[in-house]
Amino acid sequence: MSLGSKKLQTGSFVHHLTSRSRRGSKLRRTVIAGLMLTSMVDMFSLLVIFLLQSFSNSPEVVTLQKGLVLPSAMSTSASKDAPVLAVSNEDVILDQINFGNASIVAKNPTALAKKLFEIKQSWETAHPNEEFAGDIHLQADKGLPSSLVTQFVQVLVNQGFSSVNLAVVGASR
């Protein structure tokens, strides 16, 4: 299936190209490159197989906040569909609402606690016959002091979110 210049039955087309080239510049060499179709199809097939293997059809429930560097871990579990609290060096963001600087919010978490309570109440209204599981995602920057992150975990637990999913980037062994 090789379409190299030798096997390709280009005939008059090659003749046309070479004669045109000679007409333009007698000194310039004519280069006619043939496409190696077998290799190309092999490469395409390998690419498709690789991409199919890494394909995931599960919906992305956690979107990474800008400027936030997550820690990496090997023993991770799949993300659940739950609200996301993002804590970075600058901001604390819950449900697209920015609550301000992390250390200030940790000292006075009233607004954050109120929003968490609203989320819990809306969930309970939407699921009247189910028990509240208390799932929430916590995205925290890996450079933050662990005591600061623990303060946010305490706030979450106090508002009934006892199952905290610490978001991490999956690392291979």
Added chain:
Amino acid sequence: MGVSVNQGQGGKRSLDAELNLVPFIDLLSMCICFLLMTAVWLEIGAIQIHQLFGSKPAAADEKKTVEVKIRWLSESKLLAEFVRDGQVVQQFEATGATPVEMKASLDTHMNQVIGPLGFAGADGLEMIGKVHSNSRISYGDVISVLDVLKSFGVGSLALLPEEG
């Protein structure tokens, strides 16, 4: 580059068929484009922690659990205690100047402790990991410790405030 179905002898059709390459390459290209656009390069997972504040396990269950308490003594040293029935049955100190060294040290010690004691579910024991945070320790380092605990079968993890 099209389909060639040669006429065989006696007017019969030959079984040797060439692959129609142009639509085949088109299809492969489209597959590659679609998969490249929908590929997820950054896999975000989660380490689940169950905070245990205010909830005391039942007495019968309490006997079947081993608590792994971890707290930092300094930036390069942490203490791990294995508590069963309220008593420390085993403890070790893991040291490491860098997070990688600390993780490796913790991994080695956990291997030594958990192996002979048979904590990993053989006796029907459940391991509970309690990691105390420290203002001098970054969240990334705490996550690497939680990761090691989880890899050793510690089912229930809790992130607790700094002691003292």
